[in-house]
Amino acid sequence: MPENRRFLLKRRPDGEPVREDFDLVTEPSPELAEGQFLIRNHYASLDPAMRGWMDAGGNYMPPIPLGAPVRATTIGVVEDSRAEGFDKGMWVMGLNALEDYSVGVAGGFTQPIDPDRVPSVTNYLSLFGAVGMTAYFGFLEVCEPKEGETVLVSGAAGAVGSLVGQLAKIRGCRAVGIAGGPEKCARLTTRYGFDASIDYKGKDEEDLTRAIAEACPDGVDIIFENVGGIILDAGLMNLNLKARVGLCGLISEYNTPPRGIRNLWQLIVKRAEIRGLLVADYVERFGEGAAQMGEWAAAGKIAIDEQVDEGLENAFDSFMRLFAGSNQGKMILKIA
Secondary structure, eight states, rough: OEEEEEEEESOOOOSSSGGGGEEEEEEEEEOOOOTTEEEEEEEEEETTHHHHHTTTSSSSSSSOOSSSSSSSEEEEEEEOSTTTTTTTTOEOOOOOOESSSEETTTTTTTTTOOOOGGGGOOOOOOTSSHHHHHHHIIIIIIIOOOOTEEEEESSSSSSSHHHHHHHHHHHTEEEEESSSHHHHHHHHHHOOSEEEEEEEOHHHHHHHHHHHHHTTTTOOOEEEEEEEEHHHHHTTEEEEEEEEEOOOOOOGGGTSSOOSSTTTTTHHHTTTTTEEEOGGGGGGGHHHHHHHHHHHHHHSSOOEEEEEOOOOGHHHHHHHHHHHHHHHHHHHHEEE
16 A cells, blocks of 8 residues: 555644644555545645644534544545545545545545546635635625625635635625735735725724725625634724624634624624624535636636645645735645
């Protein structure tokens, strides 16, 4: 059997993860039982949610066991199979791990994909994967945008946020994005078509509240929230009546004790609502969302950027880009 490199969770991170929390080991690849197939992972999606899976309490998924490989969505090729419907050479996508080889089970989370239907097979981890579907269903169904409304997106230069801004424009809304640094803010307007951008760096909550008011003089009807902390609190101070907040993520609090929302009272003042959103609720409708996103992309209405780092040995550095904000687009690790 081929050797299998595995990126293991050695201990639970205390705050921001460090290298010592992980270990890269080499083991024999697993033997297959009836109904199983062996996947050679080619690419893995690196997502902020993975940080929550490392904690003892987990979040919407059970915690990664200590000594187990770090869980991740991967795409790869079936190398060997004892499962009907999963033939050798078939491309598949599923929730597996950061390792060279994973075992799939017929009837499980791993499903066949067709690389010929997309410009790059990595698009299954971005536009046509959880990222694209989070933006599609999270914005269009949870936030319920209406033409002419103002949409404020935090983490707007990220994989999900950049798509939400573009969907807002497709729906006839005004899109304002919050990002870190002049380069990312410029990309919001020149690459993704946002109407305005706000650089959060060097600003406290009062500064951010004022900057949002200047960029959104008619108030904010929708917040698509990826960051939390003072950015969310500043946004809440600019809500219009009957505004909606779609809560997608709180990346500013993943490596620190939770700060919590301090301006929640604005939901009362403005008779607004806040709803959490999780893409897993829409898995059965991924085909619908992917078809529409593909149509818009083909028409030039949606741009998607991917940053593909190479090498399982670089998994830690690539993962930490998400928290440093140094990635330029959807963060993907090339394993094969």
